[in-house]
Amino acid sequence: MMTGDGTLALAALLLHALGFLTLAIVAPLRRLGRPAAFVSIACAVGSLVAAVLAWQQHMGGAVSRLVWEWLPSQGQALTTVGILADSDSTVMLSLVALVACLVQVYSLSYLSDEPAPSFGRYYTYQSLFAFSMMGLVLAPNLAQLFICWELVGVSSYLLIGFWYRKPSAARAAVKAFWITKAGDVGLLIGIVLLWRLAGTFDLTELRVLVENGALPVAGLSLITFCLYLGAAGKSAQFPMHVWLPDAMEGPTPVSALIHAATMVTAGVYLLVRTEWLFALTPDVLLIVAWIGALTALMAAVLACVQDDIKRVLAYSTVSQLGYMMTAIGAGFASAGFFHLLTHGLFKALLFLGAGAMIHAVHSNDLPDMGGLARRMPQTAIVFLIGTLSLAGIPLFGGFLSKEEVLGAVWAGGLGGPFVLLMIVAFLTAFYMFRVVFLAFSGRPPAHAHAHPHDPPAAMALPLWILAALSMAVGIYFTFTHPETEFTSPGWLMPTAVGSALAGIVLAWLTYERRTIDAASLAGAFGPIRDAALRRFWIDDIFEGIYTAALLGFSRVIGWLDRYIVDGVLNVVSSWTLTSGDDLRTLQTGRAQDYVYGVAVGLLILLLWARWALA
C-alpha cells in the first residue's frame, strides 16, 4: 500500500490531469456529452478518495515533498515542480476535491438541457480547473503556484463565459480575467522580487530563511504588498471585487465551485501559505486587515439590496473573503484558513441550493420566487442549513470559524476592523434571511413558473452531502473547541451570535411578519441604499478611469501615430515620389545631354579642386 510520501496527493492531482487530457485530446468522446461527463466524474471521485486519504496521512503534521527539477539554468535547476503535502495543503486539497466532485455530479442534471458537445466542453473545463486548483494548493514553490494561479484564472474565464453566445456572459468573463490579471501582475512582480532577495522560489527554503532571520527585511514590505495585490485580485478584495458579482453569469455549479468554494479563496490560501513572510511586514498586514474589513462591510451592504439571488450570494462571498483576510491581517492566518474551509462547504451548499431554485423557477430574481418551501421542501431545508451556517449560529458550520475570526481580530488589537466585522455579522444574517423569507415563504407570485419541485437525485445528493458536512463540522466544533493561538474574551461569542440573531429577527419582522415595511426600512437608509444600488459607483469609477485615462491616452497615442509617425513617413514618401517625377525629366535619353552633363560636372569638379582644395 502507498505510504505517506505524498504519492496520494500526487495521484489526486494527476487524476484530474488525466481526465482533462482524455477529454481534451479525444475529441469524439468529448462531443458525446454524457460519457465525457462520466469520465470526468470517475476521475473526480478517484481524486476525492486519494485526497481524503492524503489528508488523513498528513493530518498529524507529517510533511512530504515530491519535487522534480525544472528550468535548468547554469548547472542547477532554477525551480522545481511537484507537490508539497502538509496538513494545510491536504485539507484544502480535500475541500477542492470534494466540491469539484459534487459539483460535477450536480451539473449532470443541472446542465442536462445542454447539447452534447457543449456538455463535454463543460466537463473538460471542469477537469482543467480542478487540476489547476490542486496544482496551486500543492505547489511546493511560488513559480508553480503562479502557473497554476494563471491556469485557474483561465478556467474561470472559460467557465464564466461558458454560454459565450450571451453577450453579458462574454463580457463578464473578460472582466473577471482582466481584473484578476491586474492583480496577477502584482503577484508576478512580488514573486520575482522575492526571488531576487532570497534566490529561491521554494516555500520550504524560504521559510527556513525567514526562521533563521536570513532574509533581509528591508524592501520586504513592497514584496509582500505585491503578493497581496495578486491575492486581492483573486479573492475579490476592494476595489478589485467588481468582477465577482458579474462572474455569476456562468452556470450556477461553476459559481459554487470556482466563485465561492475554491478559486476565489486562492488569494486567502496564498496568504496562509506565506504567513511567516507576511509576519515580517506588519504594515502590510495592517493594510490587509483594513481592506478586508472594509470589503466585508461594503459587500454586505451591497448584498442587502440585490434582487438576483446569485448576486446576493456573490456579494456574500466577497464579504466572507473580507472576513478571512481580516483574520490574516490580524496575524492569525489559521483562523482565516479555518473560516475558508467551513465557508467552502456551506457557500457551495448555498450556491447549489440556489441553483436548484433557479432550475425550478427559471429565474434568478427573488420576486419571481416565493412560497417555495412548500413545493421544494428538501431544497428549503438544505438552504436553511447553509444560511444558518453563514449567519454563524451555533451548531452550524460557520459558527466557530466566525467566532475564531472575530476573536483573532480582537486578539490582534484591531478595534476598527472588529467593529466593522460585527456589523457585517448582523448584516450577513439579515440579507441571508431576507433571501430565505422572500424565496421560501409567502405566496408564489402570480406569474410564477407552474410547478417548481425538488431537484432530481443527481442534484439533491450533493446538496444533502454538503448540508450534512456543514452540520457535522458545526456540531463537532461547537462541542470540541479546538485549540487556538489566542484567547477570545468571554463576551465575544454571545455578542456575535446576538448580532446575527438580531439580523435574523429584523429580516423576519420585515419580510415575514411585515410589521416593518420594507420600503420604509429602505427609506431609512436612503442615501446608502441609493449608493448601494449603484454599487457604490465603483464600477462607474473604473469605467470613468477607463474612458478618461485609457481611452484618452489611446487617443493621444493614436493621434501621434496617425499624424506624427505616419505623417513623417507619408511626407518622406510623397517627397520621394514627386522628386523622382521631377528628376526623371533629366533622363532625356539623348546621349549628347549626358555628355554635356559630364563635361559641366567635370568642369565644376576641376574648379572646385582648383579653388577649394588648393
Added chain:
Amino acid sequence: MGLQAYLTLAAIVFSIGLFGVVTRRNTIGILLGIELMLNSVNINLVAFSRFGGDTTGMVFAVFTICITVVEAALGLAIVILLFRVRRTVTADHLDLLKG
C-alpha cells in the same frame, strides 16, 4: 614656342571637339567631334614627350591614333546600322534611353 602654346592649342581643339559633340545634331558630326577631342589629347601627349624628353608619350600617341582609326570605323559602322534600322542619323531622335 614653349609647352604652354601646345597645351593651349590642345585645350582649344578639345573645347571645339566637345562643343561639336554636345551641339551637333548629325551623328557623323558627333563622331568628328570625338576625333577632335582624341587628337587634342594626342597633341598633349606629344608635347609633353617633346618637352619632357621622354618618348613614352610618343608611343602612346601612336597607340591612340591606331585606336582612333578603329573607333572611327566602328562608329561609322554603328551609324550606318542605325540608319538602316531607324532611317535617321539625327541625334535628337535617338532617345531610347529616356527615363
